[in-house]
Amino acid sequence: MPPARPAKRQRRLPPDAAAAEETPSTSSRLRLLWLAVPAIIAGLAFYVASGRELGVDFTGANSASGAAEYTYLPALKKSNRDPFVVADLPGKGKGLVATRDIKQGELVIQESPLFTVPTSTSESPTALISRLLAAADPVGRAAFLKLSYVHFPEGLDPESNPAEVALAIFQTNAVAAGDQAGVFPRMARLNHGCSRAFNVVYTWREREQQLFVHALRNISWGQELLTTYTDTKRTRRERREFLSQQYGFKCTCAVCSLDAAASKDSDRRLTGITQLYGHLSSWGNGAIGGVEAIRTINEIWKLEDEEGYWSERGRLAADGAWIAASHSDAPAARLWAQLAIKWYTIEAGADNDLVLDIERTASDPQGHRAWGLREPLAVGGPLTQGV
Numbered sequence: 001m002p003p004a005r006p007a008k009r010q011r012r013l014p015p016d017a018a019a020a021e022e023t024p025s026t027s028s029r030l031r032l033l034w035l036a037v038p039a040i041i042a043g044l045a046f047y048v049a050s051g052r053e054l055g056v057d058f059t060g061a062n063s064a065s066g067a068a069e070y071t072y073l074p075a076l077k078k079s080n081r082d083p084f085v086v087a088d089l090p091g092k093g094k095g096l097v098a099t100r101d102i103k104q105g106e107l108v109i110q111e112s113p114l115f116t117v118p119t120s121t122s123e124s125p126t127a128l129i130s131r132l133l134a135a136a137d138p139v140g141r142a143a144f145l146k147l148s149y150v151h152f153p154e155g156l157d158p159e160s161n162p163a164e165v166a167l168a169i170f171q172t173n174a175v176a177a178g179d180q181a182g183v184f185p186r187m188a189r190l191n192h193g194c195s196r197a198f199n200v201v202y203t204w205r206e207r208e209q210q211l212f213v214h215a216l217r218n219i220s221w222g223q224e225l226l227t228t229y230t231d232t233k234r235t236r237r238e239r240r241e242f243l244s245q246q247y248g249f250k251c252t253c254a255v256c257s258l259d260a261a262a263s264k265d266s267d268r269r270l271t272g273i274t275q276l277y278g279h280l281s282s283w284g285n286g287a288i289g290g291v292e293a294i295r296t297i298n299e300i301w302k303l304e305d306e307e308g309y310w311s312e313r314g315r316l317a318a319d320g321a322w323i324a325a326s327h328s329d330a331p332a333a334r335l336w337a338q339l340a341i342k343w344y345t346i347e348a349g350a351d352n353d354l355v356l357d358i359e360r361t362a363s364d365p366q367g368h369r370a371w372g373l374r375e376p377l378a379v380g381g382p383l384t385q386g387v
């Protein structure tokens, strides 16, 4: 694929401004103003440098949806601690392919940044990146320089402008790392998929100062690992337009490859989900009441089930807990918190601060910081099964 990859998904407004918490999504928002170009990923490095990159033959089979699926042929490197290898994928460039079945919620990558940059600096971006790169370890530096880039200034010759190339590589590949932006060469190999097509999500952890990538759903041996570069809760046309403009590729993921009728249905669901999120956010200013807000969350959940869109559910359930606690509905707050624990654990790991925080609400709803801020009301719990 295009070596593209960004690192940030756009984020809906929380139902209450005070409810804003670091989530897998919000944490991946680049805040560097001078990073005009969203991050994109490219061919890395660590694998090449360490000799772990393996030549792999693939059979490209077309699924019923028309999306290419790859079967990993030779059973390679079973001793490799990673459950994936970097592989050349027909028509997509490099990507990560599972070398064994990966379970939902499994940690697949834990990576420190090669370097990070602050959100504001008086130094010129070009000079800053060059300085940090010079200080990085040589293997990492070599890896960085093998990453691809887009949006290089017109009229400049890359050969004679290495500092500008370094900046372009950074701008193309950087992802948010808390209040900073960083480059993560291994994770940068992940290609993009829309809606239900992406199967891994990443989270920055402030405490560990590392990026964590977890499986959002079960991944079979031979399947490509895909994350998402943007908010894909929009129509295929809009997604493709954005991805083409920002990352320079036409998305051919399983969802973008649906036939016209199926794609239209998917667009309707995704647009509906986005509209419902907008409706939910209006609880924050009192435009809708607690019962309506909870009903909206349940509608989002149902529509996401139909679409197969599973990401951001920890946050959605935590919003439910927030609303229930605000209205002093302890039983509902507990149920929403339990649901949030389940999905935060899948997306961000059981030892994530998000999980530890919402566990307190599950055991003591009255201790929630929003407890009793709104009028007492029985708002209701999740309609979903399998809490």
Ligand SMILES: [Zn+2]
Binding pocket: 193, 194, 197, 239, 251, 252, 253, 254, 255, 256
């Ligand atoms: Zn797509």
